[in-house]
Amino acid sequence: MTKNRRIFTTVLRLLALAATVSATIVMVTSHDSTNVLNLTFKAKYNHSPAFTYFVIVEAIISGYNLIILLLSSKGSLWRMVIILDVVAALLLTSSMSAALAIAQVGKEGNTHAGWLPICGQVSKFCNHVTGALVAGILAAMFYFVLNLLTLYNVLNPLFVVKPNQLPWEF
């Protein structure tokens, strides 16, 4: 059971790593340009603070995840890793939500604010951003499942272990 759990955790980490690396690469390589009334209109990820934040977080979590995968899974560091995993999930969710909010305006616009959609003009850029966001959402989901699994095992909320065996109290 413990061995299966460890394999499942490693698979989740590998999937999350693939997702964050893809999200970083696809977002960084997103650029397009178009001509509107003789003016060249360029689109690049670093024109938006939310997309820049997204790239920074995805890159940091890729590095963190790689380090954790390379560390021995039998070390006593693993209790700290559970807390760091929660922080990683918060960062991934935050950056993905901010990027998604901006991408939604880019695709749909906002008539009330007078913000026009830009995807018609720079569709190549929009496709890249969509791809990066799908990878970012998957990464956040993998980390969410990883956290739920680890916390469930640690906290034993459905009393598989008797309550008095737990070394902490509230």
Place this chain on the structure above:
Amino acid sequence: MTKNRRIFTTVLRLLALAATVSATIVMVTSHDSTNVLNLTFKAKYNHSPAFTYFVIVEAIISGYNLIILLLSSKGSLWRMVIILDVVAALLLTSSMSAALAIAQVGKEGNTHAGWLPICGQVSKFCNHVTGALVAGILAAMFYFVLNLLTLYNVLNPLFVVKPNQLPWEF
């Protein structure tokens, strides 16, 4: 020590409740209108999906937090509450990040995308949104500290309890 910890946790929950309730009320009551070229330009929170998502999450977490505060702190439900608290922190961080990303465009605009800032026209609306976002950021911070504190106590990452006293393994 345990009593102090419980008092600190309750204070954090009360602060988070005050922050989420304030964020909900201040965001929902935010509206303003202005005339540009004989056209009335109205601003309201539900004109943006990110702000609507923010209000829904802040309201849900207010309700959740109130229920947890009213429950007895000695019940055995508290292990599940730790997991639910992590989910609450993820939701708060996600909605706050999305709303912040849109508010940044509202305040600064985005010259690359041709999105003009709107805060000059609807400053009353912008002030309300800023207030709601400050409350939302505080709520996410209180929940972050609450999670760190609880997980630290449960996981004991710096070995105050001997490792072999812990009922779980990796």
